Amino acid sequence: MAFVNRTDELAALEAWWRSTDPRQAVVGGRRRVGKTALLQRFAQGRRSVSHTGAGRAAVGELAQLSRQAAIALPGRIRDLAARPYLDWDDALDDLAAAAEQEPLLVILDEFPEIVATSPELPGVLRAFLDRTAGRTRLRMLVCGSAVRHMTALQEQRAPLYGRFDLSLSLHPFRPHEAALMLPSLTPSDRALVYGLVGGVPLYLSWWDQGADLADNLLRLACRPGAPLLTEGQLVLATEVEHGEYPAAVLHAIAEGRTQYNEIKDYIRAEPARTLDRLVELRLVERLMPVTEPARSRRRVYRIADNFLAFYLGVLSRYRAEIERGSGKALLPVLIESLDGHLGKPWEEAFREHLRRLAVAGALGRDIVAVGPCWSAGGQNEIDAVVLAGRDRHPVLFGEAKWARSVDGRGISSRLLEKANAITSAVPAASERQTDDGAAGPDSGGTEGSARARLALCAREEIRNAPPGCLTVTAADIFDQQYPPEPRRSSLIGTWLEYAAWAAACERPMVLSCRLTSRRGAPSLTGRGRHERQGGEGGHPRGGPAGDRPTGQRADHENTALDHGGPADPGLVELARACLLQDDVVDDAVHGAGAQREIDAEDHGHGDIGRNVPAQAGRSAPYLAQAGVREAVLGFEQPGAAGQEKVPVFDAGPGGGQRPGQARPGRAARYRR
Known part of the structure; x- marks a missing residue:
């Protein structure tokens, strides 16, 4: 190994x-x-x-x-x-x-x-x-x-x-760490294996990456003396303290009795000390709504180890028949039961990914907690809520589905309703903004004091996700890079990364961008000028302009993401909405071998002037959430007298869209 x-x-x-x-x-x-x-x-x-x-x-x-x-x-x-x-x-x-x-x-x-x-x-x-x-x-x-x-x-x-x-x-590997032991599997298959055996290196090494699910389960679980059957007994014998209560408590939780009184009724004894010991051993996790105070009695328990949860919740049901030699016959039933079991491990993997993003600074400032949330009686359960600041206000609500592909529009609507039911910081659906200047049903976040964002998670694809919504798949969760880098597959290039850095560092930044098509392949290049303040500043990690004198222009071509840190999600989504509309891209790359340029000096191609305002208005609230007071992004269009050029839109402190009201400037400007 x-x-x-x-x-x-x-x-x-x-x-x-x-x-x-x-x-x-x-x-x-x-x-x-x-x-x-x-x-x-x-x-x-x-x-x-x-x-x-x-x-x-x-x-x-x-x-x-x-x-x-x-x-x-x-x-x-x-x-x-x-x-x-x-x-x-x-x-x-x-x-x-x-x-x-x-x-x-x-x-x-x-x-x-x-x-x-x-x-x-x-x-x-x-x-x-x-x-x-x-x-x-x-x-x-x-x-x-x-x-x-x-x-x-x-x-x-x-x-x-x-x-x-x-x-x-x-401790066992986290999802992105476990991916290093499963390099030959697709991200979706990594998610399945991690949900079954967790992050213990030995268990991960047992999985044959060249065989399918059925062959692996037949070899590892469905034969007398199979490794996972033997290991389940060994864990209970060596990791759990002696006595009848610890094993009984684990079985109770694995069978869905997750509340204290349910566990007490199942074992017919007080489980408090046993639960404390199992939590200390990291075999059980004590969960409470992340929005509740630490002393809240609204607690539930879950098996913290993925393998132990699989063994107790699924595999042990068939153990007797497997030991009698019937494992191959019941293998289809075992596989069919996995989808119902893997939802909970997937939700925790999603929360772990959000914690990873929070550490990398990709969810904003002052993140203090990531966890699930639910209201009284277990209603309105939300898989992940991200809290920020001393007042612990919500900045993100997330939903994870153990499905290969989901429709983001329907899930986001239900998620907003549950979020509204849990916290007053989120307005009711009827209070969400509409076409007269705010975020309607397609918005990727919520208005109000919290300005909370939405996050949707599925194994492979989220269809029809609202603009500005953070979408997470197994490819993100099991990404071997740490911290995660912005994807290079989109048309967002150096100019956006540079602007994101400038906003994060509170430096005035002026950029122009160029969308070019050669042989039908779109690409972005950018030119930026960074005004240093007081002879200091520059990129905090030695980025592209960190060593240049005040006001000197810096050219950056095809060097996307070289600044060493992730872009602000709001800026990424804003640029995606502005530039990745079908008609813009189709016009820019129309025809094999076409050579066109669309930049701040040329406004004769495409429908950019019409697309940018409509799409940017939806994403503007996330710039405001990121602390950007002024954001002018997109391509300029000819103005009135003297052909004075004005920015296409201005996302001000309120996040609203005010076409033509910003001061004249280059193609992109960010200020905090």
Whole structure:
């Protein structure tokens, strides 16, 4: 199995290694998440001794550690084959002596297994660390799969409390990280596999990317002793605490009993402590409406691990028959039941994608929470609500459907109604703006103080999505790029990216753009002039104009997206609405081999003057949401006396469309 991802964890370990006189590090996480693979990768190229506990008696553990040290540290005076370590003090002292001149990494993997037969080891480690501080270059790293035990190591009453410089918790891969292990699958198939087995690297490696769904399920789940059947039992036996309640609570939730009282009735006992432990183990997630305060009692529970949810909710129903050899016969029934099961994992993958966008700054400023929302009685459920600011006002409402293709118009209408029912920040449908100056039913967002946007999600396609609506597919969620970059497939080029950067940096920016067709292929080129303020500014990430003197013109051709960050979604949607109308594109690229140019100096081609105002008026509210006070985008048209050219439209603070009312200017201008 190839090693992928874990870049953040490797960077943290590298920083720990480079620090001066570091204390020990601890790495924890569930079984199968790749802790050992991470440590092996980190140890490559370093002097290291690695020992994995196996629950042996202390003598056996020390003998095995002696053998590992003899292999890793040859040529020393002490013959560890003849004189193995006598106790843990002896082992630690000898390893410290080997690290007097150059660093030595010592990894104690499955540390809880070692402590089980050597309970004095944490105290011995504490005394050793205190005694040798600053006198050796030994780097100690302990690792374990028993999550509760690894957490207890760092608690206040524990012997090693306050003696860890680094604490890492490894978790299953997120969707875009899991995609790295499924490179040969389509995004839609990645979504299916992730919904079944989750982000545990080992489970992902079991999936044969050259076989279809039926063949994989037959091999992995529908034969006696199949890997997924065996793994389900192993998870319940090793990850869940002993006793009847934890397993019973998991079964209750998997069967749809997600509220506290429903779980209590199912197990006929108080489940509070069991639920707390399962949440701590990240096997169960406690959900509440994201708009509710933290102490809200409107809570539900869900199985947080995709594989465990599939095993308990679907596979375990057929386990008995599979063990009798009937797996191939019931395989069609198992496959048919998947669509009903995969909706919830897909919704969580959608929310995870929105969190990823929020971290990248693609959803606006001051994002504080992303989560589901519903009203009393479970009504008006919304899959994702994004909140921003100290007042936690909604800036986005999202709906995810486990379908290959959906009609965005109908879903967005219902989503707006549910959003209105949940929060007063969203106006009723009758209050939405119409053709006299505001966003009608086709709007991709809501008016009002929150100016909330809509997001729709399906596996492959969202048809008839309202302008300005954020559309998300499996290709986005399982995109291997991080942070996500704007797509290069549209006609939005450097000029828009540059303008988005200028708006984000609060720099005046003047741009002209050119839509060119050669051999029937449309392309955009742009020219920009950035006015630097006070001799400083420039692109925050070393972008195209960051080093140029004040007022100097900068030409950018065919260098879209080279500034290193995503464009503001509102600007992207606005440009898409302005430029990607069928009649504009058809006119621009009409005829094979046609060579036409449409720019601020030439207004003789196409229906641009008519298309821009109508489409831009719908998207203008998103510029206002982005904090842009003035936005003039599109192609200029001849004015009145003296052929003075005026912008086609002006999206001002209110987001309304006022054709011909903006001051004269170039083709695109943004100011905050």
